[in-house]
Amino acid sequence: MANVTVTINGTKVEVPAGATILDAAKKINVHIPTLCYCPDVGCGTANKPASCRLCLVEASGIRPRPVLVPACATPLARDGVEVWTNSARAMKARRTVLELLLSDHPQNCLTCAKNQECELQKLASEFGIREIEYQGARNNFPIDESPAIMRDLTKCIMCRRCETVCNKVQTVGTLTGNGRGFSAKVGTASMIPLADTSCTFCGQCVNVCPVGAIVGVSYVKKVWDAINDPKKTVIVSTAPAVRVAVGQEFGFEPGKPVTGKLVAGLRALGFDKVFDTDFAADLTIMEEGHELVGRVKEFIAATQAGKSVKDASLGARLPILTSCCPGWINFLEHHFPDLLDIPSSCKSPQQMFGAIAKSYYAEKIGVKPEDLIVVSVMPCQAKKYEAARPEFAPGGIRDIDYVVTTRELVRMFHEAGINLANLEDGEYDSPLGESTGAAVIFGVTGGVLEAALRSVHTMLTGENLGGDAINFRAVRGLEGVKEAKVEVAPGISVNVAVASGLGNARKALEMVRQDRTRFQAIEIMACPGGCINGGGQPYIHDGDRKGALERRMAGLYAEDAGKPIRLSHENSDIKKLYEEYLGEPGSEKAHHLLHTVYHENIRS
């Protein structure tokens, strides 16, 4: 496409025709405030409804006279446009817009969950707003709380980022613009509670909300209460993606793994034992790998017995789908009841951890399950919903008592005056703390499948992969749907796919519906990029979501490469767990503790 030249504040800049004024201004480092605009709410999808008008600039060469236009949504089609971003007229218009927005926004910033993380608050600070001239009507909506996500629509500014990510990126379709005019807000169908909708609790709406209208439900107080209860033994486990995201909040380079500091910090908070969900990730690979090998063998036997490839696939319930991600499992139960039999029956690593902690570990240390409090630190909102599922509370005692997100953990550290940067590295406790490189990469799209492939190779051949063969690079990267053909043993190749983001999951599942023989294994994660982009991770404020995710991804693969053991089945604590307690992968006891069933739960 041809280039056009535009003059911004007297400086000429050349951009491709069709670029916006905002794009051109960025190129020469001219800052224009924005609010509803978000360059990437997920999978590279931009949100630019041009509804907030905070990016108004004055431009000539568009109409006969200079006009105010929104910079985010005004494309430059021809040469000769002249823009003033800081003319008196433009600045006055933007200030009026901001004051009008603030006139219908609660001013309880001090007690808001988004205090100091709020884009509206930041703008009010940058504009130097000291009083709000306009005193008019105000909206007032009741707060809607679910086990995972809380909505306070009184704070909604109708930027519609949440609606875009929910519909366009995730294709979940829970959120919609509701009503019109002054009282219009983004809500659910008929404004019903979120818990009654098709919401998967992926939390991507939480990640992109610029204000405090959609936030995670906090369990911080309950965790403090447990830690301070002398009758309770309180243990904590950390999900893989937390270690590459928490550091940025303490001045570490974004994406840098700070595992040792994280462990030391958790110990300083007062947890009795600090364990690793990665241990349970290795356990997942033992069970899921066993399942995959079983199904592939069944498939091979059926084809050798003369069955068609399609019948053999249906009979062996291929492709197997991963089941680590609770957001994805919610999506499956809501929208794909015809495929409920093909996911792995494995619980997620979080729930495996809880089940083992409240049985094997509780017995080992002689504590009653009800006196053992298990806390998970997760990058995720859906994990809160998962932990509250009734099937994960045998006898009414929950396997996972509380889930806090990476963001909530950062707040706990701040409240306790703990700065991770000042701590010496700590080590995870035994026996639920040892993990391998295969488990660490669970936190990024493709990682679960790669970890499984590494162990499946050993299960089929009896030999461990070594050298570079351990790296299955074909399933790495942030692309939404990845496909690869992988040789898992001499003469046995499987077609695999990896989907992250529920819109991409939908694409992969439609492929499965059309052709059951196309893939034998599919990894699915609800959040685009996997858990590194989970709904509970630190906010990405600069708009460069892809860059942030690439850094977190690189951190996880570096951690994997640096681990002495990179195969789940070589984890010595896992071996011990099977020897002492579970027997073999797929044993009756393993099934009882580590596997689950899925339920049809159609939501419109």
Place this chain on the structure above:
Amino acid sequence: MCEHGCSCSSAAAEKFAELDTFIDGLKLDPADARRRGRLIQILHRAQHIFGYLPREVQQHVAQKMRIPESAVSGVVSFYNFFSTKPKGKYVINVCLGTACYVKGSEGVLRELERVLGVKADTDPTPDGLFSLTALRCVGCCGLAPVMVVNDKVYGKVTPAKAVAVVEEIRAREAK
């Protein structure tokens, strides 16, 4: 219980069947994103059949069209034409557009509120016979002030004339 999972009567089941016949006749392709363009047309018919658009009807439309319920709800809540509350058998619309207003339509509206015992743009009369709503311009300002009862337009209405129309309907319905 009817087949739609609600506790509606067979009369309601007939209405759902009528709506289904209409939607099926549109031959929507579930693989074609443009099917959403038919939503307003379908809701228009649904409101004609049911009189209003309660949540069960919205859910039914969503399932039939294979679109999220939120997509239906968003449209229903946006347009004033669509109502989620039942309306009376006779919907009396009084125009408060400029021409009708200066010709005294507000007096007509107030008199109807008094006679019917309900405020405009609220619930129907307790007997379910009348709903009273105000609207802005029907496009026949020459007849101002204008009152529309269901599909019938009354021109040059006075408070007394409006009450006479109500009385006539009441008498007819009492038979």
